[in-house]
Amino acid sequence: MKLYNRKKNWLHQLKPVQMLFIFYFALVIISTMLLSLPISQQEGVDLPFIDVLFTAVSAVSVTGLSTISIADSLSTAGIIILAVIMQFGAVGVMAIGTMIWLILGKKIGLKERRLIMTDQNQSSIEGIVRLTKQVVFIFLFFELIGFLLLGTYFLQYFPNAKEAYLQGFFGTVSAISNGGFDITGNSLIFFQKDYFVQSANMLLIIVGAIGFPVLIEVKEYIVSKKKRKFRFSLLTKVTSTTYFLLIAIGALGIYLFDFRNYFAGLTWHENLFYALFQSVTTRSGGLATLDVSQLTEENHLFMSILMFIGASPSSAGGGIRTTTFALVVIFMITYIRGGKGIHVFRREVHEEDLVKAVTVTFMAILIFVASVFVLSIVEDFSLSQIIFEVTSAFGTVGLSLGITAELHTISKIILMMLMFIGRIGILTFLFMFAAKKPKERIRYPKERISIG
Amino acid sequence: MKLYNRKKNWLHQLKPVQMLFIFYFALVIISTMLLSLPISQQEGVDLPFIDVLFTAVSAVSVTGLSTISIADSLSTAGIIILAVIMQFGAVGVMAIGTMIWLILGKKIGLKERRLIMTDQNQSSIEGIVRLTKQVVFIFLFFELIGFLLLGTYFLQYFPNAKEAYLQGFFGTVSAISNGGFDITGNSLIFFQKDYFVQSANMLLIIVGAIGFPVLIEVKEYIVSKKKRKFRFSLLTKVTSTTYFLLIAIGALGIYLFDFRNYFAGLTWHENLFYALFQSVTTRSGGLATLDVSQLTEENHLFMSILMFIGASPSSAGGGIRTTTFALVVIFMITYIRGGKGIHVFRREVHEEDLVKAVTVTFMAILIFVASVFVLSIVEDFSLSQIIFEVTSAFGTVGLSLGITAELHTISKIILMMLMFIGRIGILTFLFMFAAKKPKERIRYPKERISIG
Ligand SMILES: [K+]
Ligand SMILES: [K+]
Numbered sequence: 001m002k003l004y005n006r007k008k009n010w011l012h013q014l015k016p017v018q019m020l021f022i023f024y025f026a027l028v029i030i031s032t033m034l035l036s037l038p039i040s041q042q043e044g045v046d047l048p049f050i051d052v053l054f055t056a057v058s059a060v061s062v063t064g065l066s067t068i069s070i071a072d073s074l075s076t077a078g079i080i081i082l083a084v085i086m087q088f089g090a091v092g093v094m095a096i097g098t099m100i101w102l103i104l105g106k107k108i109g110l111k112e113r114r115l116i117m118t119d120q121n122q123s124s125i126e127g128i129v130r131l132t133k134q135v136v137f138i139f140l141f142f143e144l145i146g147f148l149l150l151g152t153y154f155l156q157y158f159p160n161a162k163e164a165y166l167q168g169f170f171g172t173v174s175a176i177s178n179g180g181f182d183i184t185g186n187s188l189i190f191f192q193k194d195y196f197v198q199s200a201n202m203l204l205i206i207v208g209a210i211g212f213p214v215l216i217e218v219k220e221y222i223v224s225k226k227k228r229k230f231r232f233s234l235l236t237k238v239t240s241t242t243y244f245l246l247i248a249i250g251a252l253g254i255y256l257f258d259f260r261n262y263f264a265g266l267t268w269h270e271n272l273f274y275a276l277f278q279s280v281t282t283r284s285g286g287l288a289t290l291d292v293s294q295l296t297e298e299n300h301l302f303m304s305i306l307m308f309i310g311a312s313p314s315s316a317g318g319g320i321r322t323t324t325f326a327l328v329v330i331f332m333i334t335y336i337r338g339g340k341g342i343h344v345f346r347r348e349v350h351e352e353d354l355v356k357a358v359t360v361t362f363m364a365i366l367i368f369v370a371s372v373f374v375l376s377i378v379e380d381f382s383l384s385q386i387i388f389e390v391t392s393a394f395g396t397v398g399l400s401l402g403i404t405a406e407l408h409t410i411s412k413i414i415l416m417m418l419m420f421i422g423r424i425g426i427l428t429f430l431f432m433f434a435a436k437k438p439k440e441r442i443r444y445p446k447e448r449i450s451i452g
Numbered sequence: 453m454k455l456y457n458r459k460k461n462w463l464h465q466l467k468p469v470q471m472l473f474i475f476y477f478a479l480v481i482i483s484t485m486l487l488s489l490p491i492s493q494q495e496g497v498d499l500p501f502i503d504v505l506f507t508a509v510s511a512v513s514v515t516g517l518s519t520i521s522i523a524d525s526l527s528t529a530g531i532i533i534l535a536v537i538m539q540f541g542a543v544g545v546m547a548i549g550t551m552i553w554l555i556l557g558k559k560i561g562l563k564e565r566r567l568i569m570t571d572q573n574q575s576s577i578e579g580i581v582r583l584t585k586q587v588v589f590i591f592l593f594f595e596l597i598g599f600l601l602l603g604t605y606f607l608q609y610f611p612n613a614k615e616a617y618l619q620g621f622f623g624t625v626s627a628i629s630n631g632g633f634d635i636t637g638n639s640l641i642f643f644q645k646d647y648f649v650q651s652a653n654m655l656l657i658i659v660g661a662i663g664f665p666v667l668i669e670v671k672e673y674i675v676s677k678k679k680r681k682f683r684f685s686l687l688t689k690v691t692s693t694t695y696f697l698l699i700a701i702g703a704l705g706i707y708l709f710d711f712r713n714y715f716a717g718l719t720w721h722e723n724l725f726y727a728l729f730q731s732v733t734t735r736s737g738g739l740a741t742l743d744v745s746q747l748t749e750e751n752h753l754f755m756s757i758l759m760f761i762g763a764s765p766s767s768a769g770g771g772i773r774t775t776t777f778a779l780v781v782i783f784m785i786t787y788i789r790g791g792k793g794i795h796v797f798r799r800e801v802h803e804e805d806l807v808k809a810v811t812v813t814f815m816a817i818l819i820f821v822a823s824v825f826v827l828s829i830v831e832d833f834s835l836s837q838i839i840f841e842v843t844s845a846f847g848t849v850g851l852s853l854g855i856t857a858e859l860h861t862i863s864k865i866i867l868m869m870l871m872f873i874g875r876i877g878i879l880t881f882l883f884m885f886a887a888k889k890p891k892e893r894i895r896y897p898k899e900r901i902s903i904g
Contacts, residue, residue, distance in 0.1 A: 257829075298829050305821070328814060335811045336882045358810050359787045362780060365817070369757070377709075377750050383835040430788050 180286020
C-alpha cells in the first residue's frame with residue numbers, strides 16, 4: 001500500500017513532457033532489446049548494436065530511415081515486432097499527446113492555467129481518457145479496413161495467403177503510423193503502376209499525419225445530427241487547409257523540378273500519381289513509389305523544405321508542423337501589408353501561439369543548420385544529400401537518397417536525436433529544459449532599436 | 453515659379469523609401485553610363501553591358517562582387533570613377549539613411565508617429581542635416597588619414613608615387629565604404645604578410661560597417677566633458693557588442709574549420725591575422741588576404757552564415773544586420789527560459805522591434821532559399837558554392853569562390869537584386885510594396901491553436 005502511494009507520488013510529480021520523454025526512452029530500450037533477440041533476426045544475421053538502436057529509434061519515432069534492409073535482416077517475428085513498435089510509437093504517443101495537448105494547450109491560456117492545474121484530476125482526466133479512446137478507435141478502424149483490403153488485394157501479387165496478409169498488415173501499419181518502413185526491400189516501387197495500392201497508402205498516410213483533433217472532429221461531424229450548425233475548430237481548419245495546400249503545391253513542384261528529367265516521356269496519370277504520392281509522403285509518410293535519388297538536386301532541396309515543414313501537430317508525423325508554418329506565413333504577409341493582429345478564418349490568433357510558432361521555426365532552423373554542419377564535416381556526401389537526410393530525420397519522414405547505411409556512427413547518433421526531437425516536437429523538447437518557474441524580472445524601461 | 457512648386461510637390465509626396473529607391477536607381481544608371489565610356493576602360497577592352505551594369509550595382513551597393521577583373525579592364529579614370537561611386541554608395545545612402553532612420557525610426561513609435569509626420573519639415577530636418585554632416589565628416593576624416601598613411605606606406609611596394617597614392621586612395625575608399633573592390637587584381641593577398649596594411653584595412657572596414665549612430669555617439673563621447681554621465685544608446689550597445697562578438701566567434705570558427713587544412717603549419721600570428729581578417733571581412737568588407745576558395749566546404753558554409761548576418765544597421769554594410777540577429781537570439785533564449793519581455797542592457801526591447809527583427813529574418817531566409825533554388829537550377833556549381841555567392845551578395849560582402857564571372861545572365865540579375873535588397877535593407881524593400889494605410893480590420897474573437 002505504501003509502495004503504491006510512493007509510486008503514485010513519484011509519477012504525480014513528473015511534468016507531462018517528462019512523462020513523454022520517459023515513455024519514449026523506455027520504448028526505445030525495450031524495442032532495441034526485442035529487435036536484438038536472435039528470434040527477431042534472420043538466420044546468419046547478427047546486426048551491430050548501433051544499427052539495432054537506430055532501427056528502434058526510427059520505429060519509435062515512426063521515421064523509417066534505416067541503416068539496414070528490413071527485408072534482408074529481420075525474421076517474420078522481427079517484422080511483427082517492428083510493426084508493433086511503430087503502432088506504439090504512433091498511437092501510444094498520440095495517446096499521451098492527447099493528454100499533453102489538453103494540459104499544456106490549455107495551461108498556457110492565461111486564466112485557464114490555474115484552473116486546470118488544480119482541477120486536472122477530475123473532469124479533464126475523464127475527457128482525456130475519452131479522447132484517447134476515440135483516437136485509438138479511429139486508428140484501429142482504419143487499420144482493420146486497410147489490412148483486410150490490402151491483404152486480400154495482395155493475394156494476386158504474393159505466392160501465398162500468409163505472405164499476402166503479412167504484407168497487408170505491415171504495409172497498413174507502416175502507412176497509417178507514418179512509419180515508412182518496408183518489407184518489400186524497395187518501398188512501394190513494386191507498386192508503381194498500381195494506383196489502387198498507392199491510393200490506399202496515401203489515404204492511410206493522411207489519416208495518420210493530419211492530426212488526431214482533426215480526425216475526432218470529422219468523426220463528430222459525421223455522427224452529428226445538426227450538420228449545418230457544426231463548427232470546426234480553428235486548429236482543424238488551419239491544419240487541414242495547410243496540409244492539403246502543401247500536398248498540392250508539393251505535387252506541382254515535384255513535377256516541375258523533374259518534368260524534363262525523371263518525368264519526361266511518362267503518361268499524364270503516371271506523372272500525376274508519382275508527383276502526388278511523393279508529395280504526400282514528404283508530409284511524413286516516408287514510403288516512396290520511385291527511387292528519389294534519381295530526381296534532380298533541385299527536387300531534393302524542394303522536398304527537403306516540404307519535409308522540414310512536416311505534418312500536422314498532434315499527429316503521427318514530425319517537422320515544425322503545418323500550423324507553425326501557416327502562422328509564420330500569415331504573420332509575415334500581415335506585417336508586410338501593414339496590418340495588426342493575425343487573422344485566420346475569422347478568428348484572431350493568440351499572440352502566444354504566434355510567439356510559439358516563431359520560436360519553433362527558429363529553433364528548427366538552428367538545429368537543422370547545426371546538424372548539416374556536423375554531417376558535412378564528418379561525411380563525404382554532397383551538401384544536398386546531407387540536407388535531404390537531415391530534414392528527412394527531423395520531419396520523421398524517412399525518405400533517403402540511400403546514404404543512411406554508409407554514415408559514420410556520430411552521424412547516426414545525430415539522426416537519432418533529430419528523429420527523436422522531430423517526433424516529440426521542438427516545444428516539448430525545449431520545455432524539458434525550461435525553468436520550472438520563470439524568475440521574477442525587474443521591469444526595465446523600453447527603448448527603441450534599429451532593425452534591418 | 454510654378455514649375456518649381458510642382459517639382460517640390462512631387463518630391464514632397466514621395467515616401468522616404470521611394471526616395472531611397474530613386475536615389476539608388478539613378479546612381480546605378482549614371483554609374484553604368486560612366487563606366488561604359490571608352491575613357492573608363494583600358495585600351496582594347498569593350499565590356500559587355502551586363503558586366504558593366506553588374507559592376508555598377510555592385511559598386512553602388514558597396515558589395516564588391518565582380519564579373520570582371522577591375523585591374524585588367526578599367527583605366528585610371530575608370531578606377532577613380534569606381535571609387536567615387538563606392539563613396540556615393542556608402543556615404544550618400546548613409547546620408548539618406550540618416551533621414552530615413554530618423555523619420556521612420558521615430559515614425560513607428562506610436563505617438564511620435566503623427567507628431568513628426570506633421571512636423572517633419574522643421575526642427576527634425578535641422579537635426580537630420582546636422583547628423584548627416586557629422587557622418588560625412590567622420591567618413592572623410594578617416595578616409596583622409598587612411599589615404600595619407602596607406603599611400604605613403606605603399607611607396608615601398610609600388611614603382612612610383614602616383615601608383616602608390618592611387619592604390620592608397622582606392623584601397624582606403626574600398627575598405628571604409630565596405631566596397632570590397634580591388635585594383636591589385638588579387639584583393640589583399642599581396643599583403644598577406646603585412647600586418648600594418650591588414651590592421652589599417654580592418655579598422656577602416658569596421659568604421660564603415662559598425663553603423664553611423666555608433667560613430668556619432670563615440671564622437672560625442674570623446675568630445676563630451678562629463679564622460680562619467682555619458683549614456684550610450686541601446687542601439688549602440690547592442691550593435692557594437694554583437695558586432696565584436698561576431699568577429700571573435702567568426703575568427704575562432706574560421707580557424708577551427710581549417711586548422712587541419714589551410715592553416716596547418718603556419719605560425720600563430722599568421723593564423724591569427726588570417727582568421728581575424730577573414731572574420732572582419734565577412735561582416736561586410738569583402739576584401740580578403742587569402743584565396744577563400746581554398747578553405748574547406750564547412751568553412752564556406754560557416755562564412756555564409758556570418759555574411760548572412762552582415763553588418764550593423766545604418767552602416768555601409770548589408771545582411772539581416774547585427775541587431776536583428778541579436779534580438780532573435782535573445783528572444784529565443786528568453787522564451788525557452790520561460791521569461792516574458794526581451795531585456796538587453798537593462799532596457800526592455802519594444803515589441804514592434806522584435807516583430808520587425810523576426811520579419812526581417814524570415815524574409816531573408818525566404819529570399820535566400822528562393823535565390824539558391826534558381827541558381828542551383830541554372831548553374832552547374834556545387835550547392836555550397838552557390839550558397840556562398842548568394843549570401844555574399846545579400847550581405848553585400850563581395851567575397852567569392854571565383855564563380856561570379858562564369859554565371860549565366862539570369863543568375864547575375866538575381867545577384868544584382870540581392871545586392872540591392874541587401875543594401876537598402878529588407879524592411880525598406882518591403883515597405884515599398886506596403887499598403888499606404890493599413891485597412892481597418894474587423895476584430896475577430898481569439899482562438900488558440902496547436903503549435904509544434
Ligand atoms: K515516416
Ligand atoms: K562589400
